[in-house]
Amino acid sequence: MAPGMGVGTRAVAEAAKRASRVLATFDEATRNRALEAMAAAIEPAGARLLEANAEDVRAAGESLSPATLARLKLTEVKLAEMAEQVRSVAALPDPLGRVLDAIEMDEGLHLTRVSVPLGVVGVIFEARPDAVTQIAALAVKSGNAAILKAGREVEGTAGMLVEVLRSALREEGLPEDAVCLLQGRERVQELLGMHELVDLMIPRGSKALVEYVQANTRIPVLGHAEGVCHIYVDKRVDEALALRVIADAKTDYPAACNAVETVLVHRAIAAEFLPRLAEHLRARSVVLHGDETVRELLRGVEVEAVTDWRTEYGELAISLKVAASLEDAIEHIHRYGSVHTESILSSDEEAAERFLREVDASSVMHNASTRFADGFRYGFGAEVGISTSKLHARGPVGLEGLTTYKYLLRGTGQVAGDYRASKETGRAERTFTHRRERG
Amino acid sequence: MAPGMGVGTRAVAEAAKRASRVLATFDEATRNRALEAMAAAIEPAGARLLEANAEDVRAAGESLSPATLARLKLTEVKLAEMAEQVRSVAALPDPLGRVLDAIEMDEGLHLTRVSVPLGVVGVIFEARPDAVTQIAALAVKSGNAAILKAGREVEGTAGMLVEVLRSALREEGLPEDAVCLLQGRERVQELLGMHELVDLMIPRGSKALVEYVQANTRIPVLGHAEGVCHIYVDKRVDEALALRVIADAKTDYPAACNAVETVLVHRAIAAEFLPRLAEHLRARSVVLHGDETVRELLRGVEVEAVTDWRTEYGELAISLKVAASLEDAIEHIHRYGSVHTESILSSDEEAAERFLREVDASSVMHNASTRFADGFRYGFGAEVGISTSKLHARGPVGLEGLTTYKYLLRGTGQVAGDYRASKETGRAERTFTHRRERG
Numbered sequence: 001m002a003p004g005m006g007v008g009t010r011a012v013a014e015a016a017k018r019a020s021r022v023l024a025t026f027d028e029a030t031r032n033r034a035l036e037a038m039a040a041a042i043e044p045a046g047a048r049l050l051e052a053n054a055e056d057v058r059a060a061g062e063s064l065s066p067a068t069l070a071r072l073k074l075t076e077v078k079l080a081e082m083a084e085q086v087r088s089v090a091a092l093p094d095p096l097g098r099v100l101d102a103i104e105m106d107e108g109l110h111l112t113r114v115s116v117p118l119g120v121v122g123v124i125f126e127a128r129p130d131a132v133t134q135i136a137a138l139a140v141k142s143g144n145a146a147i148l149k150a151g152r153e154v155e156g157t158a159g160m161l162v163e164v165l166r167s168a169l170r171e172e173g174l175p176e177d178a179v180c181l182l183q184g185r186e187r188v189q190e191l192l193g194m195h196e197l198v199d200l201m202i203p204r205g206s207k208a209l210v211e212y213v214q215a216n217t218r219i220p221v222l223g224h225a226e227g228v229c230h231i232y233v234d235k236r237v238d239e240a241l242a243l244r245v246i247a248d249a250k251t252d253y254p255a256a257c258n259a260v261e262t263v264l265v266h267r268a269i270a271a272e273f274l275p276r277l278a279e280h281l282r283a284r285s286v287v288l289h290g291d292e293t294v295r296e297l298l299r300g301v302e303v304e305a306v307t308d309w310r311t312e313y314g315e316l317a318i319s320l321k322v323a324a325s326l327e328d329a330i331e332h333i334h335r336y337g338s339v340h341t342e343s344i345l346s347s348d349e350e351a352a353e354r355f356l357r358e359v360d361a362s363s364v365m366h367n368a369s370t371r372f373a374d375g376f377r378y379g380f381g382a383e384v385g386i387s388t389s390k391l392h393a394r395g396p397v398g399l400e401g402l403t404t405y406k407y408l409l410r411g412t413g414q415v416a417g418d419y420r421a422s423k424e425t426g427r428a429e430r431t432f433t434h435r436r437e438r439g
Numbered sequence: 440m441a442p443g444m445g446v447g448t449r450a451v452a453e454a455a456k457r458a459s460r461v462l463a464t465f466d467e468a469t470r471n472r473a474l475e476a477m478a479a480a481i482e483p484a485g486a487r488l489l490e491a492n493a494e495d496v497r498a499a500g501e502s503l504s505p506a507t508l509a510r511l512k513l514t515e516v517k518l519a520e521m522a523e524q525v526r527s528v529a530a531l532p533d534p535l536g537r538v539l540d541a542i543e544m545d546e547g548l549h550l551t552r553v554s555v556p557l558g559v560v561g562v563i564f565e566a567r568p569d570a571v572t573q574i575a576a577l578a579v580k581s582g583n584a585a586i587l588k589a590g591r592e593v594e595g596t597a598g599m600l601v602e603v604l605r606s607a608l609r610e611e612g613l614p615e616d617a618v619c620l621l622q623g624r625e626r627v628q629e630l631l632g633m634h635e636l637v638d639l640m641i642p643r644g645s646k647a648l649v650e651y652v653q654a655n656t657r658i659p660v661l662g663h664a665e666g667v668c669h670i671y672v673d674k675r676v677d678e679a680l681a682l683r684v685i686a687d688a689k690t691d692y693p694a695a696c697n698a699v700e701t702v703l704v705h706r707a708i709a710a711e712f713l714p715r716l717a718e719h720l721r722a723r724s725v726v727l728h729g730d731e732t733v734r735e736l737l738r739g740v741e742v743e744a745v746t747d748w749r750t751e752y753g754e755l756a757i758s759l760k761v762a763a764s765l766e767d768a769i770e771h772i773h774r775y776g777s778v779h780t781e782s783i784l785s786s787d788e789e790a791a792e793r794f795l796r797e798v799d800a801s802s803v804m805h806n807a808s809t810r811f812a813d814g815f816r817y818g819f820g821a822e823v824g825i826s827t828s829k830l831h832a833r834g835p836v837g838l839e840g841l842t843t844y845k846y847l848l849r850g851t852g853q854v855a856g857d858y859r860a861s862k863e864t865g866r867a868e869r870t871f872t873h874r875r876e877r878g
Contacts, residue, residue, distance in 0.1 A: 021797075252859075363847075367850045406834070407817070411811075413683065413806050416688075
């Protein structure tokens with residue numbers, strides 16, 4: 001498909017839609033057979049894949065940071081890991097056909113709610129070749145077709161990988177359009193206009209990318225633009241626990257969206273606790289930011305002014321603030337947070353339960369590091385993304401986020417009129433039983 | 440609040456957001472107390488309400504259809520029914536605080552997923568005063584604040600009703616901004632721009648209204664613009680059952696979104712069945728439309744040409760078509776349907792199960808009238824709306840559609856670093872157990 005042609009993007013999306021109809025009819029064994037074929041095709045194509053990747057790496061040249069270049073570069077070990085990852089998705093429980101609810105509406109009239117695929121999922125990602133196999137595997141496992149749009153730096157590698165996966169599907173007699181690739185930047189905008197063909201967009205990448213997608217489409221978007229996470233240290237707290245949890249939440253992986261950005265300390269312990277926290281963090285190379293009160297309490301320590309409580313540092317830097325009370329802390333979190341992940345450190349069960357109940361965020365924690373907010377750590381087996389939207393899927397999203405449900409009603413000729421009160425007698429011929437059979 | 444001021448709409452939305460934070464902390468008893476106060480306030484305010492309503496009716500004058508006027512006009516009986524409806528919402532099971540999932544991540548590290556309110560729900564409706572009390576009741580029951588925008592014809596009545604409900608809340612010491620009203624048409628566009636304050640929009644009304652809302656906001660929209668529902672009559676079918684179900688699906692309430700618009704008849708029985716169906720429907724004043732084949736088979740019967748298979752008649756008219764096969768029927772449904780409700784009439788269990796599995800729609804039925812697709816008939820107790828979106832809530836939506844969930848993680852000081860393999864030993868200090876405790 002030649003890039004840049006409007007008709008091309010629509011043709012790709014229509015092919016994906018058709019493939020999704022076929023995929024939706026496959027049982028679990030057939031979908032797992034497709035995944036096995038995809039996994040088995042990766043390593044034999046190693047030479048071609050490494051060559052295409054070397055080309056991408058050459059083309060990128062000096063323009064990429066060492067970290068991005070490391071993510072972009074394929075090796076034989078990485079290829080083996082990618083195949084392994086596809087097999088591990090095959091091993092997950094089937095997300096489709098689950099009976100979510102069952103109600104007997106009347107004798108011989110049974111309603112069930114069952115999980116079904118969404119249809120077509122559009123995924124935009126940056127310089128990671130392994131995103132191709134991971135997304136393709138998650139999509140096929142959940143009966144969806146995937147339309148992938150790779151970052152410019154990885155387009156050659158992604159193109160070759162998608163070709164390998166499509167051949168594998170084709171050779172098994174399965175619909176190759178279950179995995180489609182769009183090439184060329186202008187394709188993104190075209191795809192975002194196709195809300196009648198695409199059921200969900202998943203932008204994986206920078207805040208700017210996520211915000212661009214959210215602002216430019218009527219297709220539902222699964223993602224998060226920001227992770228401004230807080231830890232509130234209550235007045236009754238195990239200080240050693242607090243130091244350990246805060247250090248982990250900031251330093252375990254500072255670029256992650258679930259890393260902590262602001263620590264709120266209760267006024268009653270601030271004078272004692274803040275200097276210890278400052279020392280603990282500075283020993284781990286964390287740059288401190290604080291408001292006037294904090295800088296006063298930490299006189300003699302290097303503390304920069306906070307320019308914006310909404311800052312997501314994404315590096316070894318942190319904002320510190322004194323909170324007058326639990327309510328004050330919750331108020332701050334609701335004002336400046338991104339409804340991602342918030343944690344209270346406290347020995348007071350009542351305060352903790354109040355925080356868990358009142359804080360509006362996708363994950364709310366007590367005495368645990370914000371870094372736990374992650375699909376793998378939560379035990380979902382796979383992570384489609386983390387959502388800070390309140391609708392559909394919230395927080396870390398596993399395969400369930402790629403499904404919806406439909407209602408199936410099995411009758412024996414019932415009509416609505418029989419359940420309506422007659423104008424003459426005031427009585428209906430039949431009444432609903434609405435007996436819950438499950439759920 | 441004076442209508443027409445931009446600052447007014449934002450102030451209303453911010454007040455609703457604040458009220459929603461308070462509502463979210465209420466237990467079931469407190470929310471039910473609020474509903475009881477609202478219900479109890481309606482009848483004592485009867486005189487004022489009827490007066491405001493009489494004003495609306497006078498102002499509307501000749502401009503409204505008799506049916507719309509009948510919906511607009513309040514009576515003492517209707518006021519009593521409205522109070523009763525609020526009480527019946529109070530009697531529904533609590534949609535909040537349900538534990539949807541529970542996973543032990545490790546000893547002393549417990550993850551639960553619990554249902555919580557969405558926050559602020561914006562509802563736009565047309566000329567029904569009872570929509571005010573119904574929406575307010577559903578919102579308060581599910582811990583949400585509601586921002587209502589009534590149709591112009593009902594603005595006086597709606598204003599008085601909202602004032603009555605707000606006083607009732609205020610007198611109970613509950614947040615009156617749980618129920619807010621916007622007046623003036625220009626307010627809708629302002630509200631649609633406030634995606635940071637409003638969590639869900641529910642347009643109730645014409646297709647044009649729903650499409651306008653969908654096209655002009657980043658706020659998620661619950662609703663459906665169209666209901667183009669099909670019934671497929673398979674080659675093996677109980678003809679008496681088919682006649683009865685089709686007549687009900689078309690004539691029980693032709694203006695409803697779940698009324699049938701197109702009947703597809705298998706080729707093998709078309710010559711025999713279509714004339715009987717035509718007679719059965721014409722005896723019930725249904726105007727027939729058909730393609731060339733149908734008109735040929737029904738020579739001598741008045742059959743208009745089908746202009747568009749996507750037509751939602753909303754009245755006593757129906758499109759008829761001959762289908763070459765089950766696949767052909769499904770293909771037609773996927774091409775022209777609105778993923779609302781589709782039904783197969785068949786004595787062949789295998790064909791029925793295939794239809795249930797393969798048809799992509801929010802409700803798929805076997806041997807039952809499409810008119811059953813309704814929250815009350817499905818046994819949800821209340822209906823927030825019917826959604827043809829695939830995300831969040833699909834099909835008839837009960838109180839559950841006004842909730843989302845959050846993850847609560849209760850720990851004892853765990854940090855993510857302990858679960859990471861050390862570079863020296865290759866082993867992690869701790870491993871996740873991921874034992875499902877429920878769900």
